[in-house]
Amino acid sequence: MLLERIVSEGLAHYSYLVGDRNLALVIDPRRDVDDYIKMAAASGMRIAHILETHRNEDYFIGSMELATRTGAEVWHADRQWDYQYGHAVADGQRWKVGRLEIEAISTPGHTPGSMSYLLRDPAGIAWMLFCGDALFAGEVGRIDLLGADQAAENAGLLYESIFSRILPLGDEVILCPAHGSGSVCGEAIAERLWTSVGIEKKHNPRLQAKSKEQFVASLQTSHPGRPPYFRRMEKVNLEGRPLLGAQPSPLPLDARSFWQLSLSQNAQILDTRQELAFSAAHVPGSQSIWLDGLASFAGWFLGYDRPILLVGEGNQADRVAAILLRLGFDNISGFLAGGMLSWHMSGQQSQSIRTQIVQDLCRQIDGGEPVWILDVRFAGELDKDGRIEGAQHIPITAISERMDEVPQDRDVAIFCGSGMRSMVAASYLRARGWKRLSVVLGGMAGWRSIKCPLR
Amino acid sequence: MLLERIVSEGLAHYSYLVGDRNLALVIDPRRDVDDYIKMAAASGMRIAHILETHRNEDYFIGSMELATRTGAEVWHADRQWDYQYGHAVADGQRWKVGRLEIEAISTPGHTPGSMSYLLRDPAGIAWMLFCGDALFAGEVGRIDLLGADQAAENAGLLYESIFSRILPLGDEVILCPAHGSGSVCGEAIAERLWTSVGIEKKHNPRLQAKSKEQFVASLQTSHPGRPPYFRRMEKVNLEGRPLLGAQPSPLPLDARSFWQLSLSQNAQILDTRQELAFSAAHVPGSQSIWLDGLASFAGWFLGYDRPILLVGEGNQADRVAAILLRLGFDNISGFLAGGMLSWHMSGQQSQSIRTQIVQDLCRQIDGGEPVWILDVRFAGELDKDGRIEGAQHIPITAISERMDEVPQDRDVAIFCGSGMRSMVAASYLRARGWKRLSVVLGGMAGWRSIKCPLR
């Protein structure tokens, strides 16, 4: 028997491979499907079915890719939309994999046609529920993705799905959601790596609502935002798309070719190094997104219409490409071979962005210096972790829309939880002309550690 | 946060690595501890505590090894015994690892001082219970290991532990036992890889007992037996033992050196190839235990007093040595380099054991041939999967004691579930003079597939 959770870091996306005897199925596969194929083959299993819990918006689903390479059948939830491949799932539909049985349970809300899948063990015991984006550890799925006008309706559907379909399955059933902590698909997913229906019933803050109305109302608060790339993911996930086969390796480029290509292709330059190295020197105009944050922020800061050139540390180009691939960014022109060292050795010019430690910022504030502080954290973090007196708040995901609020003629200290997102924002502004920027290292965590005054 | 189950195949032993922030703890480590150290380091965690659920009898615990290499503290359950290292755990004792907290809960029964450990998540939610050998998926721990005279008393303790301490924790708590299906520490552990308190409460056959008396009585049935090596494991697990450091690689030996060493050291020859290859040719006197069955059967068929020489396929000597190490068999003199091919190319003589397909056996029986059938399955399998008319039953683990019941002057067809254990038994008998043996390929599974008559 096989029961594997495959984690896509960054997206905090969980897909699952379930198998018994010679058969297996995959739930919500990601686009780079080698792992599923290898794991199943290593256990002597054939992947026969691919089940989707909903039309995904945050990543490029691998259903067609996996189906083409294994002969498996694709089963879509959200039958209301017009899929160009695969079959639609019906509530109550069942599949066998070896001695296991899995049953579709309609759980709309996150999307209007979301499905969950209940796994029964060889003795017929209701064992695990693959609940997609309906219910997470400590959170429920977002209901705002189809637009504000449908949010209330979806919230109501979600209430019914959770309270009338999922909770009655029994406290003992183990829950396998599609995301863990860190995903943009839930506002505050808890870090419990495994959870159960009963744990959520007792402890999930959303499920403590006293009524449907209260539940619906509680979901009307702010959300992390909807990255622009979601629109594209929704579309390609309906269409299916040309197949990958072997994952392409980005082409190494020397410094001169890199720069020429960046001009001739009007390419986007993505730098995935840590924030410190980026601050010291980077290719002019490049966008900083540190590797572990790439899945979360690529969709906000990269576009699909221009080729991408990569700058990174060591040999991370393949990993970067794999992450971008999951988000549908296939158009990678190459990477800077030898990194910034070879850039400088070729006599190319670079830029830097100033950093400062929190002690410096404290001193500036205490000394009454007129520093303009830009806080790019999410709204929820302000309440939870505290605010800095006088700081201006523009969430990282709103920078592109609201950058005009940031002055160009004053010193701007950018501030987030740790310094990583600050550099993302700083590089975005720097490439658009802002020059008097500094990134506060350690961010709010550092700030609190030294007990600077918090509002 | 880190929550890893480390599976020792064969033993079906589960140990766990739990960590948060910079700290980690390990529950019931196996003897080859590299994996724990590497996983923790990769997450930037220091292993600070080692918790044992009970004095183990089925494997050589790695507590001292891991403690020596990491500086962690060892915490023993079963404080009634005289440990020569580490500290004793008290009921209710607590440890912090980052934002997680874990609490000892006394759950005697399997051993008189067994402990379980309840893990609370950062929000203080009772999340997971590491319940050692108290409770498994579909089974409870064995209570017979300290002797038949204490079995009833232990069964009573176990009843209280499960019904008064574990079940009240709540249906939603996820259970992390020390063994999965295939272990000798529980008679009929189910294949549910993850389970919960509620699933066991509702579906574990042992827990459906109507009273303590009924529960105790239900445990008085036959058990898989107590392998002779348990005695040694109990002892070394109290003592702690000289440290491994790097795991030794068995020495390659050419055919001549192999044979000379087997004579001069009076060594045991262990052949871990699949049963078919063994049947065709093997070193005279060698004991067959196929690789995947090694952890289960080494303790029955190997002794600690004589060196071990290995015969295997390809480069499996390191894997074999790792498994033997977990059982305390450190005295490996080497392996046959080049395997049986080089044996024959050196002109060494080999032996074979006859195999037959089930159709042959059917024909013999139908034809009234006086074949003596030896069924080496466990008692429970006979009821579950059926018996063969006229077959003699000696469980594989009783062969050494009862071999005199097997005739030497008749054709003996040996029979198990698939043919693997039959070859273990056949090689044991062959090395002790039995010559008219054959192994039935496919065993009871094959027999049933072709619908031979079952009693």
Next chain:
Amino acid sequence: MLLERIVSEGLAHYSYLVGDRNLALVIDPRRDVDDYIKMAAASGMRIAHILETHRNEDYFIGSMELATRTGAEVWHADRQWDYQYGHAVADGQRWKVGRLEIEAISTPGHTPGSMSYLLRDPAGIAWMLFCGDALFAGEVGRIDLLGADQAAENAGLLYESIFSRILPLGDEVILCPAHGSGSVCGEAIAERLWTSVGIEKKHNPRLQAKSKEQFVASLQTSHPGRPPYFRRMEKVNLEGRPLLGAQPSPLPLDARSFWQLSLSQNAQILDTRQELAFSAAHVPGSQSIWLDGLASFAGWFLGYDRPILLVGEGNQADRVAAILLRLGFDNISGFLAGGMLSWHMSGQQSQSIRTQIVQDLCRQIDGGEPVWILDVRFAGELDKDGRIEGAQHIPITAISERMDEVPQDRDVAIFCGSGMRSMVAASYLRARGWKRLSVVLGGMAGWRSIKCPLR
């Protein structure tokens, strides 16, 4: 700088990856090209050129595959043939890779248009010669592959290439041929893993010829034969072929599906287990070729016109598929999941082939038993390692043509160097009706070890 030899085991084929700074080239790539791409990328190099030393006949060249995935240019030797892709190389043509330079040197003989490539180091020193199939350690290339009628002419060309082009480069130049010991492309390639012009000049037996005539004459002796698949390789290597992308994983099949498919597709069953396991039990009709012998013998015993089904040990299906792929066998329908164990547990019938140790055969011969001995070694081995009195000699590669010489009504003992090829031959005959076969374990090596009488 990068200089890697990539070995395709079995074929004993050597390809080379040479790089400096940001550029690399590959000489004679095999069809599964992932390794080249990964190694080059790990060194920050782009593969810019693919050089072929000749139109290969013993494997499916990966030039087009690699070119498509990297954008490299393909350069063919043997410009007299009609390639449907890539460019033709001219004698004296040069390429730069970083500070290295490589120059084409016309060295016909093995094929009429064979090229070697001389590598100069950054200081311009003649460093290494990639000499394809012109010259090997202890051997020269075969000149018989285009037909007996052209052999003498080719031998003359080869003499000139070696004596007038290669040897004058200097004793100190390191030689990098396209094959090592074990290849069918040279009769008796020595085991020297690295060699030099001077070593070959002094010690290569072929190069000790006193005249061109003597050299040509020395090459007119028997050859290992020309596997039927060579014809196909020559064709596809001119054509280029549909692309692989990701290497396909063979599909796992349960015993029943396997058998049904073998019937419905009229498939070839290939069993890659070691000879002992095969002897004990195998699927009726299956062809034995042990894994390490697969590259050498697949072209003799498998056809391109029928699908292939695999039986193996553990999870070797992927490795088997990779080897078959290099030979152009793409049509793999699946593998027997669970191997022979699951076959027997499903109640399927199997066959066996008798084995015997050399001592038995000795005894039979000494006892005057009328045993018909079939020796399947190559002609050269008979002279080198000795003959067995009364044995009939049919080389393994001639079995299919000459099987009628083998009696069906007598006991036939099959004999080779070790027992591996004997089983290949035995399985071939067994599938075609021969029943009284036995394979002599240890073969001539075992025979000599025990000092049985040799002719």
Next chain:
Amino acid sequence: MLLERIVSEGLAHYSYLVGDRNLALVIDPRRDVDDYIKMAAASGMRIAHILETHRNEDYFIGSMELATRTGAEVWHADRQWDYQYGHAVADGQRWKVGRLEIEAISTPGHTPGSMSYLLRDPAGIAWMLFCGDALFAGEVGRIDLLGADQAAENAGLLYESIFSRILPLGDEVILCPAHGSGSVCGEAIAERLWTSVGIEKKHNPRLQAKSKEQFVASLQTSHPGRPPYFRRMEKVNLEGRPLLGAQPSPLPLDARSFWQLSLSQNAQILDTRQELAFSAAHVPGSQSIWLDGLASFAGWFLGYDRPILLVGEGNQADRVAAILLRLGFDNISGFLAGGMLSWHMSGQQSQSIRTQIVQDLCRQIDGGEPVWILDVRFAGELDKDGRIEGAQHIPITAISERMDEVPQDRDVAIFCGSGMRSMVAASYLRARGWKRLSVVLGGMAGWRSIKCPLR
């Protein structure tokens, strides 16, 4: 047959594993010996002999470690010194490994008792020479390591060894030296990864000397210096030392523990990140040595008397520890878990070092700014790659002795080939009070690329 070169990056040290049939030997093993053991076992070989070419000074030899774990015998060259374990080699001594034979050839010069080892193939052909530090690609061994007074005598010995013992073996013999390009054991080792006696005879600049006198004189030039740790390596390599067993994993430490430990243990802080990240922020007082330069510079900038604390990127602590281990630095107290990010998030203070691009430096010079340029390249590089007008030259390895020459009251621009060594020097000075430092990114390579004026 097995012939593997094991490269220790950084040290550019080559050790060799040679095997045939069931036996193997290792030449000049490094201290972390797992690779030898695994490779040999994978080929079914037992390591029977360990041959040293000389008492090594640049790394901690693994002879005793490997001998203890495998039972192999250790053979020392340099018998004039007093080894506390193993045997001394005699000129002409021979060992068999399978069908191979290897013979000791006395080649003094680099040390007074250096040995080379000539490998003959199964046919008895002189095939390869393992020539230790006597002869490299494009260079000969250093003769200054025992002191200036013995240099001339050693140079004379080396001349005889090369001209009377090595060159007469024949141009065709392949050379396997103990070091490649980048080692401190030869001034200008060429990048030819493989070479031969003939290539060196024709092209090695040292071997073009017209007489012994000229050869000796040519070696009297400056050398890269003698790192202080050589003295210790010489000593431990005579003694043998306590055994490693499993390689220890450095302990993860949180920021506070790290800082406390650095104070309480008076530890050395080693930062192995790339120069850019280091420049932006580092723990006060830490020494920068980038990972790939660690083997070369650790012996110059770290001491054996104080514990070491590590700062690095990602999970490189294990790799850093492995490199330090080879140099005998066993006393590693731990590493900063979470790296500089966690440092700043804990509110710890950091320092930075200014960087500038070469264009900036040009502008300063052109503008007549009084910048004090410190060039830390080796003497040989100045001649080869050019000098900067007005720069002061202190080789990186002399910084600790000559730091007083660097002014503290002026802006100092530090300059090397690329910027890496500059940061090593800058961090050394910064930790000792210099504040007005900047590192020139791209170094001389960048400088030349933009055609700044060169002297």
